[in-house]
Structure formats: C-alpha cells, structure tokens
Amino acid sequence: MKTIRQVLTTDGVIQLVIRLGLLGLLVVWTFLIIQPFVPILTWSAVLAVAFYPVFSWLAKFLGGSPRIAAAILTVVMLGIVIGPAAWLGLSAVEGIRDIASQISAGELALREAPERIKSWPLIGPQLYDLWNLAYTNIRAVLREVTPYLKPLAGFMLSFVGSAGIGTLQFLLSVLVAGLLFPYGPQLAGAIRSFLYRIVPEQSEHFLELSGATIRAVSQGVIGVAIIQALLAGIGFKLAAIPSAGLLAVIVLLLSIVQIGAAIVLLPVVIWVWTDKDITTALPLTVFFVIVGLLDNILKPLVMGRGLTTPTLVILIGVIGGTLAHGIIGLFIGPIILAVAWELAAAWIRIEQAAPVPDGIADR
Secondary structure, rough: HHHHHOOHHHHHHHOOOOOOOOHHHHHHHHHHHHHHHHHHHHHHHHHHHHHHHHHHHHHOOOOOOOOHHHHHHHHHHHHHHHHHHHHHHHHHHHHHHHHHHHHOOOOOOOOOHHHHHHOOEEEEHHHHHHHHHHHHHHHHHHHHHHHHHHHHHHHHHHHHOOOHHHHHHHHHHHHHHHHHHHHHHHHHHHHHHHHHHHHHOOHHHHHHHHHHHHHHHHHHHEEEEEEEEHHHHHHHHHHHOOOOHHHHHHHHHHOOOOOOOOOHHHHHHHHHHOOHHHHHHHHHHHHHHHHHHHHHHHHHHHHHOOOOOOOHHHHHHHHHHHHOOOOOOOHHEEEEEEEHHHHHHHHEEEEEEEHOHHHOOEE
C-alpha cells in the first residue's frame, strides 16, 4: 500500500493522464488521417495474400526476380480491372441509372409475353397464359408500389455516383498490392510478431488460419463469382439482353452469397428462346448452362480448405461492407467478416479445450 501511495501522487496522476491523453489523441488523429485509405489498404492486403502463391511461382519461374514478377502480376491485374471489369461496371451503372429513372418517373414496367411462345410444343400455351397473368398482376402491383420506391431510386443514383471512386480505389489497391508482393515474408513476420504479443501461444495458428481463410473466400467465393459474372455478362451482351451489365452484377451478388446464378440465368434462357432463332438460342443456352455450373467446377479446384463460414456471415459482410465502403466494400466485407468469424471460432475452441484447474474442478 505504501508503494501504491508513493506512485499515485498528485503529480504522477497528472503526468499519467497527460500521457494517456496525448497517446489517445495521437491514435485518434492517426485513424482520421488513414481512414479514407483503409478500404484501399485492406483490399491491397487481401490481393497480396490471395495472389502470393502465384507471385511466388512466377518469381521462381523468372529465376528469382521478385520485382519483375510483381510488375508482371500487377499489369495483368490492372488489365483485368481496366478491361472486362470496367466494361461490366459501366454497363451495370447504365442499367441501374435507367431503372432509377423509371422509378423516379413512375414508369417502371415489364415486358409482355411474346406471341411466338404459343407455338412451343407442350408448354407453349400454358407458359404464355402464365406469363401474361404474371405481367398483368405485377404491373398492377408496380403501379401502386412505384411511388413508394422513389427513395430507393435516390439510393441507387448515389450508388452509381460512387462507381467512379470505387474504380479508382480498385486501381490504387492493385498498385499497392504490387508493391507488397516482394515484401511478403517481412510483412508476415511483422504480423506474426504483433500476434505473438496478443496471443503468444496461438500466434502461428491464427496467422495460418487468417491466410487460409482469406485465400478460401477471395479465391473460392469472390474470385469464382467474378469469373462467373464476367462470363455471364459476355453472354448477356452477345444475346443483346437489355441491362446486361446489371444482370451480370446480380449474378455476382448471388454467387458471392452462395445462392447461385440459376435464378438469373433461367429467365434469361427463356427470354433467349422467345427472342432468337434456334441456331442462336441453342449455343447461348449451352454457354449459360456452363456458366451456371462453373462454381461447382472451380470451387473444389481453387479452395485449399473447405469454407466453414456460414452463408449468413458472408451475406452480412456483403451488405455491411457495401453500406460502409461502397463498391469496394462489396468484396472486402465478406472477407474481413469471414476472417473474424474463423478467428473467433478458433479462439472459442481453444478455450473449450483448455484443461480445467484442479481447484475449480473440485468445487
């Protein structure tokens, strides 16, 4: 007690409060400065972890030249972002803007059933009647609901307005990831040292678990969804389907949350057969079937471990990440939440497996 009284003098308390206040001010100020760059740095780290095996193989293939390998991989990723991804994004922006304009003007409408459906064997007349019935009922519902959807139109337009910023964030993230590739071992060592100070006994396990989860979600969920959406968008464009980019983005979302692209692809196939001749509809149908089954083929190949994260966690990550960080949050949200979920689950398993002290067990 005497030692405590000697330490907790008035001057000592004042100095401690001042130091803690300055430290808190420094932490808050630092966070405010780097806050705009948090999504970019996070996505850069995710890209670096996800593509590090490719970078390592490429560096060995080039005779141990990590900088050249990083430059080549960065150029390839930039080509993907600037090329097909930008094309798909611009098409989606145009589709969202058109729908938002229709909602604002109260002119949201559906397409009537084409007459040629009646000539289909077996199901043609029934499908035509069902389509017209749905068209009449949904049109009446939309006429009543559209005025209440105008706030949604404002949100959609604001989301479209952030597309340019999102694209710039993607480009910067790829560039930063390219700079991180050569320093992968040093960064992993720094993270390992940081984790050792927090969880010394499980630092290595948590580091491996984090890396495995990032690769599983980014490659097996996000990566496969992006490939599926790009191929679906190409098919939609070839079929001259209205709002092809928007439909491709919907395929992306459904694939990320593990619902699947069949919800979009099946109506598209029906539309193709109503609008095109058989020589065009048949190859497009085969293409869309392949796109729909793509996730079942690619996921077992690219996921090194089974993804144990629940679908609900991925869905919350998609929604929360998009609301918090815009377009780039659509991708980093589920990854960060999945890592947090896996680490929390591992921590709980460790605590449950820990031996109970004898004194507590005897009570």
